[in-house]
Amino acid sequence: MNDSEIADDFIELEKKMEEASHNRARSVLICPNCSSTNVTYYMGLKTGVQYQCNDCGYVGTFIIEQDKE
Numbered sequence: 554m555n556d557s558e559i560a561d562d563f564i565e566l567e568k569k570m571e572e573a574s575h576n577r578a579r580s581v582l583i584c585p586n587c588s589s590t591n592v593t594y595y596m597g598l599k600t601g602v603q604y605q606c607n608d609c610g611y612v613g614t615f616i617i618e619q620d621k622e
């Protein structure tokens with residue numbers, strides 16, 4: 554692999570990260586336990602990023618993501 558190929562990979566990676574953050578802003582998080590949209594990010598010390606439902610108290614890595622209308 555030469556230098557220009559590495560640069561292309563970085564551009565591709567930046568595009569994908571930009572897309573991912575864009576998609577996240579357009580989607581809504583839904584609690585799998587009670588279907589509430591009152592869900593926030595929950596930063597666990599050892600477990601990493603999880604989600605917390607403010608309505609039922611659910612905390613977990615699994616969450617339903619749905620596009621906003």
Ligand SMILES: [Zn+2]
Binds near residue numbers: 585587588608610
């Ligand atoms: Zn819930």
